[in-house]
Amino acid sequence: MSETITLEVLRYHPETDSEPHFRSYTVPYKDEWVVLDALNHIKDNLDATLSYRWSCHMAVCGSCGMMINNEPKLSCHAFLRDYRGGVIRVEPLDHFPIERDLVIVMDSFMDKLSGVKPYLIPKEDRPLAEGEYLQSPAELNTFHRYTQCINCVLCYAACPQIGLNEDFVGPAALALAHRYNLDSRDGGRDARAEVVASNEGVWECTFVGACSQVCPKQVDPAAAIQQIKISASVDWLKNLLTPGGYR
Amino acid sequence: MSRRPYVRKVERSWWLRRPRYVLYMIRELTSLFVGLYCALLVVGLVRLAQGPAPWDGFVAAFSSPLGVAVQLLCLVFAIYHSVTWFALTPKAMPLMMKGEPVPGAVIVGAHYVAWAAVSAIVLIGAGV
Amino acid sequence: MARSNKPILWLPFAGGGLVAALIMPVLILITGVLVPLGVLHLHYETIAAVAHNPVGKLVLLGALALPAWHAAHRLRMTAHDLGLGGGIFVKAGCYGTAGLLTFTAALALILI
Numbered sequence A: 001m002s003e004t005i006t007l008e009v010l011r012y013h014p015e016t017d018s019e020p021h022f023r024s025y026t027v028p029y030k031d032e033w034v035v036l037d038a039l040n041h042i043k044d045n046l047d048a049t050l051s052y053r054w055s056c057h058m059a060v061c062g063s064c065g066m067m068i069n070n071e072p073k074l075s076c077h078a079f080l081r082d083y084r085g086g087v088i089r090v091e092p093l094d095h096f097p098i099e100r101d102l103v104i105v106m107d108s109f110m111d112k113l114s115g116v117k118p119y120l121i122p123k124e125d126r127p128l129a130e131g132e133y134l135q136s137p138a139e140l141n142t143f144h145r146y147t148q149c150i151n152c153v154l155c156y157a158a159c160p161q162i163g164l165n166e167d168f169v170g171p172a173a174l175a176l177a178h179r180y181n182l183d184s185r186d187g188g189r190d191a192r193a194e195v196v197a198s199n200e201g202v203w204e205c206t207f208v209g210a211c212s213q214v215c216p217k218q219v220d221p222a223a224a225i226q227q228i229k230i231s232a233s234v235d236w237l238k239n240l241l242t243p244g245g246y247r
Numbered sequence B: 001m002s003r004r005p006y007v008r009k010v011e012r013s014w015w016l017r018r019p020r021y022v023l024y025m026i027r028e029l030t031s032l033f034v035g036l037y038c039a040l041l042v043v044g045l046v047r048l049a050q051g052p053a054p055w056d057g058f059v060a061a062f063s064s065p066l067g068v069a070v071q072l073l074c075l076v077f078a079i080y081h082s083v084t085w086f087a088l089t090p091k092a093m094p095l096m097m098k099g100e101p102v103p104g105a106v107i108v109g110a111h112y113v114a115w116a117a118v119s120a121i122v123l124i125g126a127g128v
Numbered sequence C: 001m002a003r004s005n006k007p008i009l010w011l012p013f014a015g016g017g018l019v020a021a022l023i024m025p026v027l028i029l030i031t032g033v034l035v036p037l038g039v040l041h042l043h044y045e046t047i048a049a050v051a052h053n054p055v056g057k058l059v060l061l062g063a064l065a066l067p068a069w070h071a072a073h074r075l076r077m078t079a080h081d082l083g084l085g086g087g088i089f090v091k092a093g094c095y096g097t098a099g100l101l102t103f104t105a106a107l108a109l110i111l112i
Ligand code: SF4
Pocket: A148, A149, A150, A151, A152, A153, A154, A155, A156, A171, A172, A175, A211, A214, A215, A216, A217, A218, A219, A220, A221
């Protein structure tokens, strides 16, 4: 008999289950398979009712995040060979409500993301005729890594502060806010600060650093958040010393 | 199909679930020992203000077996605090030079140099 | 939402964390290891001279108060992490202790 591997998958059906429970599936083991391939095998051959999200199968779309052996991972990026000889536990991402099986409810994240105004707010309005906003490679370098986010929310699943306070704006949204704050063409830092530097913004972070460790795109949200803390503190000091500051 | 999203509760013992959380909790609890040692030093300062005899008594208490044991415990956590604090500095204070980021190891290294320098100055000041 | 006043707590936390990281190990090495071993002696006259000097007073106050505020803030956040609540008792206990230590240290330094 050829080699197999066992997956324990957390199942939850909102209409028939009062709470989630694990189901075991045995699938063929292949060196080149990732956990997502195993789930697809289950869906195609063993249990068509299994629900989960995926699209690109190449760590680009950000939709296939799951807890794999208690670690937030892209299931299209987690090779079976790294779990060979053991059991693979697959659960929906931590800190999000379960819609069904491995599908989470992401509405809270979407609201937080749009809340930080993640788009260019130009410093001055210029007529189109004046041409494009130029940016040097050095200027791009200051924020390039923060543009790499694919909104997979692995960082939210890794962050204990999200678990303790669901209103915390959280790593990916704050990293994206920082990305625009650092952009030489942007003038929206003050507008973003109303959310980013609020009590539910960077100040909920205790620099656990887990977000940056699990990020599949090396975005380093933890770094972005600490840098915002420093700049927000400088703003706060300036405001203290200048009458008629931001408040 | 009706929706009925299931919300999982975060347990109080969440920090025991993963090694990285345990390390984080140890890092945070260094504050207990940093605070304790600070408090002991403030007692020493009060003793100093009270005169030579109280001061000598304070130094003797600090050198007693109990005093040494407490301080060795503080030392372990203080060093853990220093190491973890310096390790995170490149994230909080990234530097750019000629449009390129300065490697994190350089920033951490600079903090270790400062650590060594401050320690040397204090030791020399104390009469080593 | 509005901008937070947290920097008033975070700035001493961050500053104190750096100060503690730089000086605390060597201080403990002196008071907890070298002095008990007899390698060093903390004579009253030497230490009192430092505490008499205005610059010395400032350095001593900074070296004691900043790490105390660092520890207070971190402990409060950790209490929250442990599910002990961010209630008024935790806050008063942490920041109150740091405030008391700062006040006592300043008073002692003035009286010396
Ligand atoms: S910051 Fe990283 S982990 Fe977080 S959503 Fe973006 S890509 Fe995913």
